[in-house]
Amino acid sequence: MPIPNRTLNDGNSLPAIGFGTYQLHGDDGTASVLSAIESGYRLIDTALNYENEAEVGQAIRSSGLDRSELIITSKLPGRFHGEGKTREGFMESLENLGLDYLDLFLIHWPLPRIDKYLQTWIELIQLKSEGLIRSVGVSNFTRSHLEKIISESGVVPAVNQIELHPHFPQAEMRKLHGELGIQTESWTPLARQRSVLQNPVIVAVSDAHNVTPAQAVLRWHIQLGTIPLPKSSQRDRQEENLNIFDFELSEIEMDQISGLESGRLWGGDPDTNEEF
Numbered sequence: 001m002p003i004p005n006r007t008l009n010d011g012n013s014l015p016a017i018g019f020g021t022y023q024l025h026g027d028d029g030t031a032s033v034l035s036a037i038e039s040g041y042r043l044i045d046t047a048l049n050y051e052n053e054a055e056v057g058q059a060i061r062s063s064g065l066d067r068s069e070l071i072i073t074s075k076l077p078g079r080f081h082g083e084g085k086t087r088e089g090f091m092e093s094l095e096n097l098g099l100d101y102l103d104l105f106l107i108h109w110p111l112p113r114i115d116k117y118l119q120t121w122i123e124l125i126q127l128k129s130e131g132l133i134r135s136v137g138v139s140n141f142t143r144s145h146l147e148k149i150i151s152e153s154g155v156v157p158a159v160n161q162i163e164l165h166p167h168f169p170q171a172e173m174r175k176l177h178g179e180l181g182i183q184t185e186s187w188t189p190l191a192r193q194r195s196v197l198q199n200p201v202i203v204a205v206s207d208a209h210n211v212t213p214a215q216a217v218l219r220w221h222i223q224l225g226t227i228p229l230p231k232s233s234q235r236d237r238q239e240e241n242l243n244i245f246d247f248e249l250s251e252i253e254m255d256q257i258s259g260l261e262s263g264r265l266w267g268g269d270p271d272t273n274e275e276f
């Protein structure tokens with residue numbers, strides 16, 4: 001089944017599901033990203049702090065695909081926040097990947113204590129105007145962070161990539177994104193596989209559709225309108241996770257899965273979490 005697209009507020013579009021690369025390293029990491037591309041993923045999510053941009057770049061070159069067929073995302077860490085620094089961090093990502101532009105570049109965390117995310121955002125807009133980035137966005141931004149950058153810059157991020165899974169469905173942020181025209185991306189969409197895939201509610205929903213628990217959870221993301229970014233090192237699971245476009249969950253099943261809310265996985269509160 002072809003992967004549908006989501007149109008962004010800047011006119012660009014993203015596939016409805018992407019591939020997460022956190023913790024994929026070395027030759028095995030390159031092989032996993034390559035098998036994901038061969039399985040059909042076109043949206044690839046990395047970050048400077050994942051220390052695997054070189055592996056992602058190698059997989060892109062090995063795939064033999066035209067650059068224009070792939071949508072590559074990376075993220076700027078805290079040590080590069082602020083005027084002058086942002087460009088340096090972005091250029092480091094570009095060099096690691098061996099690319100001459102990025103499709104989507106995000107501020108990884110807002111780091112409100114150091115309070116430089118607004119200047120950082122303005123620099124990202126400048127890099128976009130130079131054609132080095134196709135779409136600019138943020139990650140782990142809350143309402144107050146979003147309101148500040150939008151009111152000060154007049155530019156609405158195309159994407160906010162946030163923690164989102166059945167234990168943390170983020171109803172409020174999804175509603176806000178809908179109002180502002182921001183596309184939600186879900187990180188840890190499978191809750192890193194912890195209890196969620198064994199949860200009796202998820203197992204019952206997946207059994208009812210003759211799919212796996214991971215497929216039921218990823219389908220829930222699709223029907224919420226978010227873009228899930230599942231990571232798997234294994235080709236069979238990569239293919240399984242893409243195979244979610246030929247069944248539909250009922251409203252009751254959607255509510256049952258959203259009803260599993262219990263909180264963040266590890267306490268990554270955007271107001272206090274610091275990642276440099």
Ligand SMILES: NC(=O)c1ccc[n+]([C@@H]2O[C@H](COP(=O)([O-])OP(=O)(O)OC[C@H]3O[C@@H](n4cnc5c(N)ncnc54)[C@H](OP(=O)(O)O)[C@@H]3O)[C@@H](O)[C@H]2O)c1
Pocket residue numbers: 019020021022023045046108139140161162186187188189190191192193197212214215229230231232233234237238240241
């Ligand atoms: N913006 C941010 O701050 C942020 C933070 C965290 C993550 N992210 C992004 O989000 C992506 C996804 O998050 P994540 O990697 O933390 O967790 P995840 O995608 O929720 O879960 C990955 C785990 O699930 C397993 N898995 C994958 N498919 C499976 C299947 N079909 N059946 C059973 N198990 C399966 C994987 O194992 P195997 O590999 O062994 O298959 C791995 O252990 C990351 O890779 C990264 O790109 C962003």
